[in-house]
Amino acid sequence: MQLGMIGLGKMGGNMAARLRDKGHDVVGFDFNPDVRDVGSVAELVERLSAPRIVWLMVPAGEPTRSSIRELGALLEEGDLVIEGGNSHYQDDRRHAEELSRRGIEYLDAGVSGGVWGRENGYGIMVGGSPENVARAKPLFDALTPDGGGGFVHAGAVGAGHFVKMVHNGIEYGMMQAFAEGYELMAASGIVEDVPGTLASWREGTVVRSWLLDLLVRALEEDPGLDRLRGYAEDSGEGRWTVQAAVDHAVPAPVITAALYARFASRQEDSPAMKVIAALRNQFGGHAVTKAAE
């Protein structure tokens, strides 16, 4: 089927390619002229036959909000917008309401799979009405893995991004669990072959997982991880998961600890730990010595 795709970066570009491979007719727009099919969103809307489907894959926040506003002005009653970026689930509700005032339909779709998705297929988690989900189902079928699975209609508008957010929160926790285990083995002086140990875990063990596969792959390329700094960004979903947990009074110590470890990794010097050092000086007497100088 025909669709417009706005945002042809690493995720959107690969998704457009997979959709085309599966026979869909994708009209793509991006700010980068080298990858787009049309020169503007207006032209993209013009090229599509009504009722249109437009899939958004632009950064969350202002870029998505402004795209929604632009589409709200250009699309017609009965058209459908699928927000496939990383919007907060509460933003989805605002987007849907804004568009519904002009009769435009809305689905939110969380997309997982990273750069591997083009080949392996993506995990797709959708929120919205059953009618809209049914309408876009051929696209979801094309994007999810060939062997089936990888799709859920999780609930009403916002539910797709909510479960994608939780998925990423879980991912934070799992990654940190492997990270701590790695560091402990490396620090122990007992384990002579840390990469080999992790590689062996890929079969037969309880921890076998795609993340372990990726870690083994990373260690094959760089056995001591010497080319990397211990510095980790966070993409927003981890923070939102913690905030949702706090809002719902759900204890989430593991996901939160994983988030905080990333925060700490980005600090040159920790103001909190300066306080600890200052207090230790105070009761340990070093400051007294200083004061006597």
Place this chain on the structure above:
Amino acid sequence: MQLGMIGLGKMGGNMAARLRDKGHDVVGFDFNPDVRDVGSVAELVERLSAPRIVWLMVPAGEPTRSSIRELGALLEEGDLVIEGGNSHYQDDRRHAEELSRRGIEYLDAGVSGGVWGRENGYGIMVGGSPENVARAKPLFDALTPDGGGGFVHAGAVGAGHFVKMVHNGIEYGMMQAFAEGYELMAASGIVEDVPGTLASWREGTVVRSWLLDLLVRALEEDPGLDRLRGYAEDSGEGRWTVQAAVDHAVPAPVITAALYARFASRQEDSPAMKVIAALRNQFGGHAVTKAAE
């Protein structure tokens, strides 16, 4: 090849069966007369041709220690003991030293895979000398998955159980990450199909893993987990992982949080939280009211 197997419970019994399936000659002993081939450890030793291999699969701690003592008295120079239970890695060093005084060799083998191992194969992590590892390799090959992988010689005596311990620590963290995500989705009121969401994650997503497969399976059997209480034992390795992390000054917040969640799940009433309640009463004035009664 021929080996003796002491301990024919859920783990040992399945391992003996898999070894026999692969053509090995297993002489088994257990306290349960229904499953054993010989009536005593002495008889087991007698039945094996020297140089013997005896694989221990009994509970960690005193049962393992007393089996080591018994074998130390019965085996001969050049025989090999493989401790496949969940011994602490520091106990392995004591066992090895004790046996080496009589010329008996020692390997420690961490075994992962649970009840699924008989069919799928086990993950095996070994500590000891290269010579002893080579000697027992046919047994490891039979136990690990048919497709290869699942084996590592992690280092000297103790290293096998050390990495198995870390493996279990990571497992704690991964399980807790899924548990927190599940609870948040269930508490949110937003996600209409929690089991379906988890099932969809089995394909295409970053969190796909064997633990996720097991969780989906559990939810198929009991969609609301209504047949279970939120009560979780811990088996020792989680505690040891935390203690090893503390010993090596490795921050392990995720693994530790997962362990503490289990501790808390087993408390009828939390003394710590009584203190919080008492303090809230004190500065909030309720206790003052009480005292005036």
Place this chain on the structure above:
Amino acid sequence: MQLGMIGLGKMGGNMAARLRDKGHDVVGFDFNPDVRDVGSVAELVERLSAPRIVWLMVPAGEPTRSSIRELGALLEEGDLVIEGGNSHYQDDRRHAEELSRRGIEYLDAGVSGGVWGRENGYGIMVGGSPENVARAKPLFDALTPDGGGGFVHAGAVGAGHFVKMVHNGIEYGMMQAFAEGYELMAASGIVEDVPGTLASWREGTVVRSWLLDLLVRALEEDPGLDRLRGYAEDSGEGRWTVQAAVDHAVPAPVITAALYARFASRQEDSPAMKVIAALRNQFGGHAVTKAAE
């Protein structure tokens, strides 16, 4: 000086009494007819001479918001509202803006001290313009301890409630530290006199503090805390502190752990721990046994 006080509950009532003790003229309103001086907010406004000062001590959220709206309609240019409840610091900015449209001034004041404040004095943390702070200073001087201290002008509107929020977050962490220490001593079987130990810490040690004094007092009244359940509410500021920490990428593991311990204390049964139990069953083989039944 003259002021109106809206909200004469445990906090507001005691504060009004302390202000009167110090010679201020307080006109009080409350929904409870037994404690109020006037029958309505309108009557309270009428009774005060312009330029008026009205201190709000009502529950955060909708009660505060509707009081602000009501005062906005009744007060005149040059009057001053002091929001002394537990408003979120971002709400303060909205309140101030709303009132400023009619020329009404605004201060936010975080108040600490609980039921002990009437006698000991309160800690007062204020946000707003220097002019407004100077205007209300006689009230702050009356409320803070007689010996001096206990007052800060922390910054612009919102800063008072922000630092009060952080104060409460720190309080959560301190309380949980004592709670964990108490539980460990009680669980150890080693400490024969836990209340006596805590009592001894009131002098000479590093942990001496008002919270420790309160804990000792609580244990004098109920040595085993047998009259209490290990159940702890949270009042909002702890959650806001964690959310502010996440917003500012500040690792706050201790404050967050203290909050999560309260969440967990209120759960009859933990959905997360059901997941752990289910997973343990799955790989440990219990569920398999069940399935075979």
Place this chain on the structure above:
Amino acid sequence: MQLGMIGLGKMGGNMAARLRDKGHDVVGFDFNPDVRDVGSVAELVERLSAPRIVWLMVPAGEPTRSSIRELGALLEEGDLVIEGGNSHYQDDRRHAEELSRRGIEYLDAGVSGGVWGRENGYGIMVGGSPENVARAKPLFDALTPDGGGGFVHAGAVGAGHFVKMVHNGIEYGMMQAFAEGYELMAASGIVEDVPGTLASWREGTVVRSWLLDLLVRALEEDPGLDRLRGYAEDSGEGRWTVQAAVDHAVPAPVITAALYARFASRQEDSPAMKVIAALRNQFGGHAVTKAAE
């Protein structure tokens, strides 16, 4: 009364001075010839009249153990050793047993108060028999604050150091709570006067405490803590508290988080966070780009 004091460093030296101020007769030994009264432990023993009391204030671990061995050889039946350093409570039991074989008595005494103790008095927590406690009571009375309090006989041998260990664990949690609150206020951009806010909290608030007093003092000397690095050692008791909590299945998330924050503060680069970075590269596609280079 007469006593020997072994170890005249920052703690022992101040304690000896306070004991002398209160009229006790202290014979001191230290490796530093400038501060000692006698040239050897043997000479110290010789100088004391039987039955002797010897107070040990040397570093925990091997220095304490070797002092115990030396005293075991030199002292006589009926003499009393008070181990006032930071021994692990399980070591106390070994020390007591070793000395008791020669009829020598043993007390363990945890001492809190830092460099301030000489003037303010110390908190003293003692483990041992009631008879031995009674015998040394004049010394404890001299060391504890003049106003009374600061002393507990917590239980049998080991109990003194156990509660001192827990005291320090609580201290870790309290310090980290202040540290997190400080960092959040500093990072917020909302609080214009962080040191002033903390100073104001010394009166009237729930968090008033000696640690807050020390923090205010440190900020008076160095308002932005610019002279310090965010680097914090740990002295052993924090680790032992966590290990005891794990041993007794007591959830101690706050104390543990405080300990891990110190561990992390000492890492130049975190191996765990390298793993996170590596995994993010893998599924985000950066590593793929690298591989293509």
